[in-house]
Every structure is written in C-alpha cells, then in structure tokens.
Amino acid sequence: MAGSLTKAEEGTAAAVDWSDEAVIYVNGVRRVLPNGLAHLTLLQYLRDIGLRGTKLGCGEGGCGACTVMISCYDRTTKESQHFAINACLAPLYSFEGMHIITIEGVGDRQRGLHPVQERLAEAHGSQCGFCTPGFVMSMYALLRSSKRPPTEEQIEDSLAGNLCRCTGYRPIIDAFRVFAKTDDSFYTGSPSENANGQAICPSTGKPCSCRNETDVGADESSLLSSVKTYLPCSYNEIDGNAYSEKELIFPPELQLRKYMPLKLNGFNGVRWYRPLKLEQLLHLKSCYPDAKLIIGNSEVGVETKFKNAQYKVMISVTHVPELHTLRVEEDGLQIGSAVRLAQLQKFLKEVIAERGSHETSSCQAILGQLKWFAGTQVRNVASVGGNICTASPISDLNPLWMATRAKFQIIDVNNNVRTTVAKDFFLGYREVDLEADEILLSVILPWTRPFEYVKEFKQAHRREDDIALVNAGMRVHVTEAEGNWIVSDVSIVYGGVAAVPLTAAKTEKFLVGKKLDNGLLDETFNLLKEDIPLAENAPGGMVEFRSSLTLSFFFKFFLYVTHEMNIKGLSNERFDAANMSAIQSYTRPVTVGTQDYELVGQGSAVGQPMVHTSAMLQVLSVV
Numbered sequence: 001m002a003g004s005l006t007k008a009e010e011g012t013a014a015a016v017d018w019s020d021e022a023v024i025y026v027n028g029v030r031r032v033l034p035n036g037l038a039h040l041t042l043l044q045y046l047r048d049i050g051l052r053g054t055k056l057g058c059g060e061g062g063c064g065a066c067t068v069m070i071s072c073y074d075r076t077t078k079e080s081q082h083f084a085i086n087a088c089l090a091p092l093y094s095f096e097g098m099h100i101i102t103i104e105g106v107g108d109r110q111r112g113l114h115p116v117q118e119r120l121a122e123a124h125g126s127q128c129g130f131c132t133p134g135f136v137m138s139m140y141a142l143l144r145s146s147k148r149p150p151t152e153e154q155i156e157d158s159l160a161g162n163l164c165r166c167t168g169y170r171p172i173i174d175a176f177r178v179f180a181k182t183d184d185s186f187y188t189g190s191p192s193e194n195a196n197g198q199a200i201c202p203s204t205g206k207p208c209s210c211r212n213e214t215d216v217g218a219d220e221s222s223l224l225s226s227v228k229t230y231l232p233c234s235y236n237e238i239d240g241n242a243y244s245e246k247e248l249i250f251p252p253e254l255q256l257r258k259y260m261p262l263k264l265n266g267f268n269g270v271r272w273y274r275p276l277k278l279e280q281l282l283h284l285k286s287c288y289p290d291a292k293l294i295i296g297n298s299e300v301g302v303e304t305k306f307k308n309a310q311y312k313v314m315i316s317v318t319h320v321p322e323l324h325t326l327r328v329e330e331d332g333l334q335i336g337s338a339v340r341l342a343q344l345q346k347f348l349k350e351v352i353a354e355r356g357s358h359e360t361s362s363c364q365a366i367l368g369q370l371k372w373f374a375g376t377q378v379r380n381v382a383s384v385g386g387n388i389c390t391a392s393p394i395s396d397l398n399p400l401w402m403a404t405r406a407k408f409q410i411i412d413v414n415n416n417v418r419t420t421v422a423k424d425f426f427l428g429y430r431e432v433d434l435e436a437d438e439i440l441l442s443v444i445l446p447w448t449r450p451f452e453y454v455k456e457f458k459q460a461h462r463r464e465d466d467i468a469l470v471n472a473g474m475r476v477h478v479t480e481a482e483g484n485w486i487v488s489d490v491s492i493v494y495g496g497v498a499a500v501p502l503t504a505a506k507t508e509k510f511l512v513g514k515k516l517d518n519g520l521l522d523e524t525f526n527l528l529k530e531d532i533p534l535a536e537n538a539p540g541g542m543v544e545f546r547s548s549l550t551l552s553f554f555f556k557f558f559l560y561v562t563h564e565m566n567i568k569g570l571s572n573e574r575f576d577a578a579n580m581s582a583i584q585s586y587t588r589p590v591t592v593g594t595q596d597y598e599l600v601g602q603g604s605a606v607g608q609p610m611v612h613t614s615a616m617l618q619v620l621s622v623v
C-alpha cells in the first residue's frame with residue numbers, strides 16, 4: 001500500500017512511492033507487521049507475539065541473552081545468509097523482508113531437541129537457564145552460516161558476546177566442541193595416532209586420552225571426566241530422523257519479494273523510513289535535517305533506552321547501495337559507511353590474503369582491532385559509519401582511521417561530495433565535522449607504503465566484548481637518508497584518554513627525522529606524558545594505570561618496528577629477546593578444561609553426573 005506524501009515531500013524530484021507494508025517471517029511463519037510499531041525492538045515484538053524464549057538481559061547488546069538468528073537473501077550470490085544478532089537493540093522494521101529464527105524455531109517439544117540443544121543439555125551446560133537460549137542461538141547461527149564445520153576457535157569467538165553468570169563456560173564450550181569436526185576419525189571411532197602410538201585428540205591435534213572418555217560404558221567406579229559425553233549428535237533421538245530434515249529454510253516468498261522503500265510510524269509520532277536509493281535518502285535528509293540515520297542501532301538504541309534520547313524521524317540506511325561500497329582501488333580501499341563490521345572483517349581478510357603485506361599494514365591493524373571489538377552479535381549489525389559518527393571517546397577504530405591517514409567522504413543533500421582527513425573529523429565530545437545537511441558516505445583507507453608500519457593497541461578489563469580503558473593506533477614510515485633509515489612520517493593517536501582521540505603531536509614532531517633507536521626512548525616518554533596528560537580526576541579513573549598504558553603501547557610499537565627493521569636488515573638496533581612477547585600478537589589457545597570426580601555408588605542419584613531434569617526444558621527455553 002502506498003503511503004501518502006507529507007507536505008515537505010511534495011513537489012520534489014525524489015517523491016517516492018513509499019510503502020507501509022512490512023513482511024517478515026518468524027520461525028517459518030509469515031507475519032505482516034502492522035504500521036505503528038516503529039518504536040518497538042525486535043525483542044519486544046517477539047515477546048509480544050508469545051515467543052518468550054528470547055530473553056531480555058542487559059538490554060544494551062552486551063550479554064547475548066536476546067540472541068536470535070536473522071536470515072536474508074543475497075540476490076547477487078543467490079544465497080541466503082545467516083547471522084546472530086541481539087534482538088534487544090534491533091529495530092523491528094529493520095528486518096523487513098527477512099527471516100527471524102528464535103529458540104522456538106530451533107527445537108520444541110513436538111519436534112524434539114536440535115543437536116545444539118541436545119548437546120548443551122547433556123553436557124551440563126545450563127544451570128539457571130537464563131543465558132541458555134542465547135548460547136544455543138549463537139551456536140546455531142554459526143553452524144548455519146558455516147560452509148564447513150567450524151573450528152574450535154570459531155566456536156569460542158562466536159560465543160564472545162554471550163555471558164553466563166552461573167553455569168560456567170567450561171561445560172558450555174565442552175558441549176559445543178563436538179561441532180568442530182576437525183578429524184573424521186573422531187566420528188568413526190578410530191582416532192588417529194602419532195608415531196609413538198599415542199592417540200591424537202581430534203579437537204586439539206595433540207596427544208590425549210579423550211577417545212577413552214567417549215566410551216560411555218567405561219568402568220563407572222573409575223575417575224571419569226565430564227568430556228566422556230563427546231558423542232556426535234547428528235540425529236534426533238525422539239523419532240530418529242536426521243535433524244537437518246527439519247531445519248527451517250529461507251522462505252521462497254522472501255527470495256522473490258521486491259524490496260520497497262518503506263515509511264512507517266510508531267508511538268508518539270515517530271516516523272521510520274527505509275530508502276532504497278541515495279537520492280531518496282538525501283531527499284529525506286533535506287526534508288528532515290534532524291533525522292537520525294540508523295544502521296545497526298547499537299548506539300542509537302542505547303541512547304533512546306538509557307539516555308532518554310528521542311528521535312522523531314529515523315532513516316534506516318541499510319538498503320542504500322551507495323553506502324555499502326567495498327572496493328579495492330588503486331590508492332587504497334573504499335569502504336561504505338553502512339558496511340557492517342563483520343563484513344569489513346571478511347573483506348579485510350580477503351584483501352590481506354591477496355595483496356602484498358607492505359600494502360596492507362593498515363588493513364592488518366584494523367582487522368586486529370576488530371577481533372576485540374564487542375561481540376559477534378554487535379559486529380553483525382554495527383557499521384563503520386555508525387562507529388565513526390558516534391565519535392565515542394573509546395571508539396576502537398577512530399584512533400586507527402586517524403593514524404592510517406584515512407579520509408572520509410561526506411555528501412550533502414545537494415549531492416556535493418567533500419573529502420576530509422579523519423584526523424580533522426572529530427571536533428569534541430561526540431561532535432563531528434558533519435553539517436545537518438550532510439552524511440558520511442565512505443572511508444578511503446590508503447595502502448601502506450614499503451617500510452611503513454601500522455599497529456593497533458587496546459587494553460580493557462577483559463579481552464572479549466569490553467570497552468577499552470585506553471586504545472591506540474600508531475604508524476611510522478621510515479626512509480633512507482645518507483645510509484640511515486630515519487622517520488619520515490609518524491602518527492601516534494590514543495583513544496580513551498580525552499573527549500576525542502588524541503594525537504601525540506609533540507612526540508610526532510620530535511620523532512620525524514630521527515633514527516629510531518633505544519636512545520630516543522626517554523625523551524619520547526617525557527613528551528608523551530606532556531602530549532597525553534591525564535588529570536587526577538580524569539573521567540574513567542585509574543589514571544596512573546592508563547597513563548602508563550600510553551607509554552607501554554608506544555614502547556611495544558617501538559619494539560615492533562625495530563624488530564621488523566632488523567629482520568629486513570634496515571637496522572641493527574639491539575633487540576632484547578626478553579621483549580619478544582611484547583610484539584607478538586596475543587593468541588589465546590582454545591579453552592581446555594576437565595572436571596574429574598569420583599563416582600560413589602550409593603544407590604542414589606547423589607554424586608552422579610546426571611543431567612538435571614530442567615536441562616531439556618532450559619535448552620528449549622520453555623522455563
């Protein structure tokens with residue numbers, strides 16, 4: 001049904017036939033969304049229609065209890081794509097034309113448990129059950145989106161946005177480890193052996209004894225490990241059918257459905273638009289200069305829920321192709337502002353694999369930082385432009401855009417494009433160089449030159465899914481002059497230390513023209529302390545610690561560059577082997593944990609590793 005045009009929209013070239021018909025599928029069931037729900041999140045809607053298995057935890061995208069799987073159809077590749085998201089921040093209408101699968105769509109009492117649910121229950125992976133549907137959905141989305149069985153690392157990464165506060169992560173990870181099919185022998189019952197005849201663990205690739213522990217019928221009086229329940233779960237025990245036969249498919253109607261520009265309303269006069277063309281977006285922005293652009297809503301959602309922000313007009317720009325550019329160009333990469341962070345990760349990996357390493361030092365640093373940016377569910381929706389324009393003082397990427405000499409392309413409502421350097425874009429606390437009639441179009445990330453090194457830094461209370469205490473982006477370019485390799489250009493930018501990312505200007509000036517050697521360090525540290533002052537009462541506290549981080553990040557950068565230059569024979573600066581760990585990027589081995597307990601046969605359930613009676617219900621999220 002076509003929506004009527006407002007006065008402001010009348011008589012313009014971009015007048016559009018806006019539709020107010022919004023169709024989604026939820027667990028295979030077609031649902032026409034009524035107009036008037038623009039103020040609702042997906043989570044509120046799901047719970048309103050009786051699907052209460054998806055939980056409201058923190059409500060700000062941090063705990064994963066509200067995880068659901070979204071499927072959409074890529075008309076270019078003709079494939080459906082699946083990803084886990086947090087329903088608590090997701091604006092309902094953003095999913096028009098998509099399929100939402102909730103915990104109820106994965107398994108239920110009639111169809112039985114999905115193997116993911118079955119594993120979690122059997123491996124004692126639920127206790128109070130509140131976070132359980134979120135874990136199931138993250139694992140389910142990973143399996144549905146993986147062409148090959150995921151690795152154990154991928155499984156753990158996919159759970160970084162899910163918090164558990166009672167069961168503990170060991171049994172949860174143990175439960176899901178079986179889906180990391182790394183060795184067929186694990187499934188055939190004849191594990192491979194090394195030259196010494198020791199069994200090789202199919203999961204870790206190291207000698208172990210887990211094959212014995214898969215023998216459920218082993219002597220019960222012996223010491224047993226909880227990993228004994230590692231059995232493949234390829235079928236459902238209720239009726240013996242392969243579970244894949246019951247997997248919800250992407251609805252054929254949605255494959256064929258034509259996207260329409262949408263105009264819908266919400267409570268209290270809220271208006272929600274989904275333009276399909278840049279021209280439509282710019283026209284809306286000219287009619288409503290105060291309109292809020294929305295992509296992932298992971299910042300705007302927090303502002304409206306917790307900071308009393310009210311936005312009357314919201315423009316969802318997820319379907320504007322010009323904002324989704326991901327292009328390799330002669331001078332670097334062009335990255336559209338609406339590109340999701342997970343898409344950017346995938347793209348950067350491809351670019352790094354294809355191009356020479358000297359060109360992609362910036363790409364590697366950004367990819368390195370994205371690994372620790374929030375959790376999977378947030379990265380699946382949050383966008384490059386959303387992070388830049390939020391201009392959060394702790395943004396993980398903004399110091400890097402500045403340090404890498406990135407440029408931002410900005411377009412106004414009259415289609416004029418201007419380019420500014422990232423370094424000049426952040427004006428004050430959450431204030432950027434954008435006029436009311438302008439939007440961010442894209443980011444241009446230049447290739448690095450030979451002998452140019454870029455590195456990312458972040459320190460948080462915990463590595464996964466946490467905001468930075470201090471972060472930084474650093475870059476140096478060295479060139480040869482009279483037989484010496486000297487600094488020709490350097491960028492040192494810190495986040496988390498001021499209202500905007502802060503450039504260490506005096507330090508940069510000092511370093512230019514110098515040969516990087518240990519003798520420079522004392523003076524550099526003194527200048528850094530002047531450049532990055534942290535007052536005793538600075539917001540965020542822990543000033544001594546944060547101050548020392550600014551120095552230690554630089555020291556690590558210095559070591560990294562020195563080491564790289566030594567390898568290339570450009571320098572013979574002393575490199576103390578004890579400092580090696582400072583330059584190695586942190587890689588956490590997959591989690592390994594065992595639990596040993598003695599079974600005391602006293603004729604009762606006490607002391608027996610029995611699955612508790614609520615487990616089957618908790619993994620279905622019906623309790």
Ligand SMILES: NC(=O)C1=CN([C@@H]2O[C@H](COP(=O)(O)OP(=O)(O)OC[C@H]3O[C@@H](n4cnc5c(N)ncnc54)[C@H](O)[C@@H]3O)[C@@H](O)[C@H]2O)C=CC1
Pocket residue numbers: 060061062292293294295296297298299300301302337338373374378381382383384385386387388389390391392434438439440441
């Ligand atoms: N809730 C959470 O757990 C987390 C939230 N974040 C935040 O989420 C944001 C990520 O992006 P989204 O979810 O996509 O943001 P969003 O849809 O919430 O938009 C964020 C801000 O950017 C503006 N914006 C977005 N694109 C724009 C463009 N092209 N031109 C001008 N302004 C534009 C929006 O109007 C809004 O003010 C980051 O800024 C970060 O601060 C990041 C990690 C975790």
Ligand SMILES: O=c1[nH]c(=O)c2nc[nH]c2[nH]1
Pocket residue numbers: 372373374387392394395396397465466467468
């Ligand atoms: O750049 C960011 N990185 C994060 O991890 C994060 N969490 C909330 N907001 C954030 N911004």
